[in-house]
Amino acid sequence: MASGTPPLITHPATAERWADLEELFGDRGACGGCWCMAWRLSRADYESGKGTKHKRRLKRLVGRAVPPGVLGYADGKAIAWCAVAPREEYSFLSRSRVLKPVDEQPVWSISCLFVERFHRGRGVSTAMLKAAVDFAAGHGARLVEGYPVEPAKGTIPPAFAWTGLPSAFLKAGFHEVARRSPTRPIMRVDTRKRRR
Numbered sequence: 001m002a003s004g005t006p007p008l009i010t011h012p013a014t015a016e017r018w019a020d021l022e023e024l025f026g027d028r029g030a031c032g033g034c035w036c037m038a039w040r041l042s043r044a045d046y047e048s049g050k051g052t053k054h055k056r057r058l059k060r061l062v063g064r065a066v067p068p069g070v071l072g073y074a075d076g077k078a079i080a081w082c083a084v085a086p087r088e089e090y091s092f093l094s095r096s097r098v099l100k101p102v103d104e105q106p107v108w109s110i111s112c113l114f115v116e117r118f119h120r121g122r123g124v125s126t127a128m129l130k131a132a133v134d135f136a137a138g139h140g141a142r143l144v145e146g147y148p149v150e151p152a153k154g155t156i157p158p159a160f161a162w163t164g165l166p167s168a169f170l171k172a173g174f175h176e177v178a179r180r181s182p183t184r185p186i187m188r189v190d191t192r193k194r195r196r
Contacts, residue, residue, distance in 0.1 A: 008074055008124060010131035012067040013081070018059055020071060020078035029055060030114045031162065036068070036083050039092035039111045066139055069112075070131045072124060079119045083112040084132040084144065098181045099147050107188070108141040113164040125164060129172035137191035144191060146174060150183045 013021055029035035033050030035058045041049065049057070061068040068089075072080035087109040093099050101107075110132055115124045129146070136144045148164040166176070166185055174187040 008072045008080070008127045010070050010072050010128070012135060013062050013069050013071050014067050015063040017071055017078070018062050020073075021058075021062065021081065022055075024071070024078040024081060024114070024116060030081070030112075036081070036112050036114075039090040042091065070128065070135050072115075072128050072131065074119065079116040080124050080128050081112070081114045082110060082128040082132040084108055084110045084136050086141075087145070098184050099186060100180075102145075102178045102186055102188070105143055106141075107143040107145045108136040108139075110144065110146040110164070112162055113168075114162060123171075125168040126171040129164065129168060129174070133172065133189055133191060142191055144174075144189050145177075146187045147184060148187060150185060152183055 011017060024030075025035065029051065033054060035051075035054035037049065037054040037057055038046055040057075046054075058068070066085075068085055069081060069083040071078045072082070085108060087093055087101075087107050090109055090111050093109060110129065113125055113128060115128070133144045146164055146169050148166045148169050149161055150166055151161075166187065169187045172189070174189045176185045177188045178186040180186075
């Protein structure tokens, strides 16, 4: 974490923390009414459910025995979110040629990384990725994958970087295992070998 940044404390996004996640995402559901449903639904269901329907879907997921991700807090306020779940929960990945499985090993996937705008550029993404890996490992995951976007020309607007940037994944201990598109590496970490 960057100097001057409050310490980040992370927690699973449980039902008791729903109000914190709701406040973090705000009226726009993080971005365009998504509520972190873009990779969980078919294109038609995603488009037809933007806003309230997606919000209800995420609230149901937060109420499950295994939450759909982790929240990061600074000074008692939720400032970041990282979605992580077994790969098969993300139907988009089963439809993607670029992000098709690297091998037959079971993996957990990081699908979304959202940092409140005043806290971006301070190392929060890397800390959230580490927390997501710890969370997945605690639920039996051996391999965790991410699918960051590689900026084609230096920088990328935050709204288009919601799967994270490769630099943050590298700092969190991931390494590239495949790249079927110039801008979309598949990065992976083995939870048993990761350095703290």
